[in-house]
Structures are given as C-alpha cells and as structure tokens.
Amino acid sequence: MLFLKPPGVYSPQDDTSLLAESLGREPRQVAARVLDVGTGSGALALAAVRHGASRVTAVDVSLRAVLTARLNARLSRLPIEVLRGSLLDPVRGRxxxxxxxxxxxxxxxxxxxxxRGAARAWDAGHDGRVVLDRICRDAPALLAPSGVLLLVHSALCGVESTLDRLRESGLDAEVAERRRIPFGPVLRARAAYLEGRGLIRPGEEKEELVVIRAIRSR
Incomplete structure (x- = not known):
C-alpha cells in the first residue's frame, strides 16, 4: 500500500508504533469517535479506522501534514476528517x-x-512539556463519559508530571506501556545538551518511551 511520507512531515516511528499497539488493545466500543492530535502523516488516524472507529478526526498545525494525511486517507480509501489547527482548538465543544x-x-x-520546519514535530521547550501540559489540561473536557486518552512521550520529560496533571484534571491515569529504544538522530545530536541538563547519564544511548492511558471515570 502506498503511504506518503514527504520531507517536513513527521513519519511514523517507534512512538507511533507503540501508540498504535496500545490502540489495538482498546475494546472496539471505546473507539467509536476518535481524535488524533498532531496527526502528521495520518498513520494513527488510519489505524483507528482499521480498528473499527466509526468516525475519526485528525488535527495538525502543519498545512503540509494536513494535506499529507488527507492524501494518505484517500490512497487507503479510508474515511478521516483532517482539520488544520493548534492541538485541540479545532474541535473544542466536541x-x-x-x-x-x-x-x-x-x-x-x-x-x-x-x-516552522521539521523541528516543530519534536521540539517542546526546555523541559519538553510545553505541548504535553496543554494536552493534559485541555483533553479531559473533550472526552465522552468513560472516554480514554492514550498519550505517548519520552520519560525524559517526566512521566510523573503527566500522571499528576491528568489526575488533577479528573482522569484516572496510569502507565500502560514502556519501551526502551535507541536514540534517534535528534537525541543523538542533542546528547551533550541533555547530559549537561542532567536528563541523561554520560554515554547513555537509549530512551524510554511511555504510553499513558487516562480514562474519564466521572
């Protein structure tokens, strides 16, 4: 199957695969209406359709990503709604x-x-939490009763911080998946900076990815 991954659009990587595996473990009735935040090439949105979602909406701030996700949906002959905008802004009230x-x-x-530029897909401020904290704050209001948030990120930016913020927002949150992977090109190039910040040990070459699963139980 042809799947477009043009330059400047985040291509599916280990974090994408880990999140897709978590999606696959969700009961199909959970995945009725699905939102994919920061869709990039649309890989996770399309995975949600294949998982049985009745309606999938994908959002990205990048026009190139939006066009790529739409094209990939058309090539896959799978229906997804792709909107351009910052994080959850285009779907507020839904x-x-x-x-x-x-x-x-x-x-x-x-x-x-x-x-602009490719770094927009991974750079997230000094602590890596500029975007994460916005999602932790805003996503709970968009969850239907018993709705689930699946959020993937590196342990470098603080797993407990994510759990705490989601719980403060009224969700029941836990770590659903953990996986250690070799540094990719970005972290390899930034190793000295991360060492200087005390975020990795000298000579460390792997990071831990986590998937946080948070449910709206009330």
Missing part, C-alpha cells in the same frame, strides 16, 4: 470516546516552540 496524542516532547535549548 466529544470523543478515544483521543490519541503523539505530541512534540523533546527537551530543546529554546524555550519557545518552532514556528
């Missing part, structure tokens, strides 16, 4: 049984988020 999120989470020397 509700979903399942929200998938693979946001930027890499700690960066710059405090601000990049406005």
């Amino acid at each position: 509700h979903f049984e399942l929200i998938l999120a693979n946001p930027p989470y890499v700690p960066a020397p710059q405090a601000h988020l990049p406005r």
Whole structure:
C-alpha cells in the first residue's frame, strides 16, 4: 500500500508504533469517535479506522501534514476528517470516546516552540512539556463519559508530571506501556545538551518511551 511520507512531515516511528499497539488493545466500543492530535502523516488516524472507529478526526498545525494525511486517507480509501489547527482548538465543544496524542516532547535549548520546519514535530521547550501540559489540561473536557486518552512521550520529560496533571484534571491515569529504544538522530545530536541538563547519564544511548492511558471515570 502506498503511504506518503514527504520531507517536513513527521513519519511514523517507534512512538507511533507503540501508540498504535496500545490502540489495538482498546475494546472496539471505546473507539467509536476518535481524535488524533498532531496527526502528521495520518498513520494513527488510519489505524483507528482499521480498528473499527466509526468516525475519526485528525488535527495538525502543519498545512503540509494536513494535506499529507488527507492524501494518505484517500490512497487507503479510508474515511478521516483532517482539520488544520493548534492541538485541540479545532474541535473544542466536541466529544470523543478515544483521543490519541503523539505530541512534540523533546527537551530543546529554546524555550519557545518552532514556528516552522521539521523541528516543530519534536521540539517542546526546555523541559519538553510545553505541548504535553496543554494536552493534559485541555483533553479531559473533550472526552465522552468513560472516554480514554492514550498519550505517548519520552520519560525524559517526566512521566510523573503527566500522571499528576491528568489526575488533577479528573482522569484516572496510569502507565500502560514502556519501551526502551535507541536514540534517534535528534537525541543523538542533542546528547551533550541533555547530559549537561542532567536528563541523561554520560554515554547513555537509549530512551524510554511511555504510553499513558487516562480514562474519564466521572
């Protein structure tokens, strides 16, 4: 099957695969209306359709990503709604049984988020939490009763911080998956910076990815 992954659009990687595996373990009735935040090429949105979702909405701030996700949906002959906008803004007031999120989470020397370029898909401020914290704050209001949020990120930006923020927002949150993977090109290039920040040990070459599963139980 042809799947477009043009330059400048985040291609499916280990975090995508880990989140897709977690999606596959969700009961099909959970995945009725699905939101994919930061869809990139649309890989997770299309996986949700294949998992049996009745309606899938994908959002990305990048116009190139939006066009790529739409084309991939057309090539796959699978129906997804793809909207352009920042995180959850385009779908405020709507509700979903399942929200998938693979946001930027890499700690960066710059405090601000990049406005353009490939780094917009991974750079997330000094602590890697600029986007994560917004999702933890805003996603609970979009979950239907008993709705589930599946959120993937690196342990470098604080697993307990994510759990705490989601619980403060009224969700029951836990770590559903953990996986250690070799550093990719971005972390390899940033190893000295991360060492200097005390985020990795000298010579460390692997990071831990986690999937947080949070459910709206009330």
